[in-house]
Amino acid sequence: MTAGTTAFPVLRWVALAWTVVWLPAYIRFWGWANLLHLCDIAVLLSCAGLWWGSSLLISSQAVSSLTAGILWSIDIGSRLLTGRFLVGGTEYMWDARVPLWARLLSTFHIGLPLALLWAMRKVGYDRRALALQAAIAAVLFVASRFLPSGFNMNYAYQDPLFHRSWGPAPVHLAVIFVGAVAFLYWPTHLLLSWIFPVTSAAK
Numbered sequence: 001m002t003a004g005t006t007a008f009p010v011l012r013w014v015a016l017a018w019t020v021v022w023l024p025a026y027i028r029f030w031g032w033a034n035l036l037h038l039c040d041i042a043v044l045l046s047c048a049g050l051w052w053g054s055s056l057l058i059s060s061q062a063v064s065s066l067t068a069g070i071l072w073s074i075d076i077g078s079r080l081l082t083g084r085f086l087v088g089g090t091e092y093m094w095d096a097r098v099p100l101w102a103r104l105l106s107t108f109h110i111g112l113p114l115a116l117l118w119a120m121r122k123v124g125y126d127r128r129a130l131a132l133q134a135a136i137a138a139v140l141f142v143a144s145r146f147l148p149s150g151f152n153m154n155y156a157y158q159d160p161l162f163h164r165s166w167g168p169a170p171v172h173l174a175v176i177f178v179g180a181v182a183f184l185y186w187p188t189h190l191l192l193s194w195i196f197p198v199t200s201a202a203k
Contacts, residue, residue, distance in 0.1 A: 007053030007123055011115065015047035022105050029098050036144050036153050038137060039068055043108055045136075046116060055120070055199045059129035060136070062116040062192060065109075067184045072109035088160065125196035130189040134181050141173050 008015075022043065026034060034040060042061045049057030071087050078086035085091065093103050137154075144156035152158050155176050158165055166175040 008050050008119065011119070012051045012053070015050040015115075018108075019044070019047045022108070025102050025105055029102050030092075033147055033151065033153070036140055036147070038064060038140055038154055039072075039109065041136065041140060042068070043112060046112055050115070050119060053123060055123040056126040056128055056132060058116055058119050058123060059126040059192065059199075060132040062113070062120060062125075063129050063133045063185050063188050064137070065116060066113045066188050066192075069109045069113040072106075120192070120196045124199040125192045126199045127189075127193060129192075130181075130185055133185055134177075137180055137185075138177055141177055145169055145173060 026040065035044075042065045045057050046061040046065070048054070049061065072090060075085055075087040075090040076093065078084060079090065079094070090106075092098070093106060095103070141154055141156055144151070144153035147153050147156070149157045156173065159172075159176060159179070166172040
């Protein structure tokens with residue numbers, strides 16, 4: 001399987017162009033702190049993975065992005081069809097204070113998973129992705145706890161289902177971490193391991 005900087009001769013430049021447009025816009029309208037979002041980190045690491053042809057980076061962000069993209073799309077679809085948010089977390093898409101073009105940049109939740117799936121057809125799936133993404137998530141969960149509780153970045157203060165805290169900070173963060181790995185990352189890891197060939201580096 002092809003890997004390295006020649007793996008994606010066109011897509012790597014698309015990823016670079018996207019980063020040049022998307023990153024300044026997000027910082028301008030939502031601030032630096034917003035880059036602690038798992039989804040936003042996924043954009044940066046995915047673009048880096050496509051630029052360098054890294055199956056590990058591509059695979060790890062596929063583990064993170066596939067379910068997130070599905071949930072984001074469901075929530076947007078529910079709001080458009082019924083006027084209600086089914087999952088939550090996409091309310092900012094209706095914030096008229098932010099220009100529509102900037103809000104539409106969040107459609108990466110749809111495009112990014114598709115790009116990563118296409119990329120793994122070429123470079124394969126790296127089984128080390130689960131461990132790497134779990135480590136990334138753990139760091140971001142802890143960092144998010146240092147932001148004001150009103151942000152509830154990465155659900156570091158309240159969980160997304162019951163909207164409650166599960167005790168002191170270490171306990172709550174542990175619950176969120178275990179939930180993310182057990183219910184989001186692990187099933188996605190198993191699915192990707194089954195669908196795509198395993199890269200030689202991960203065998």
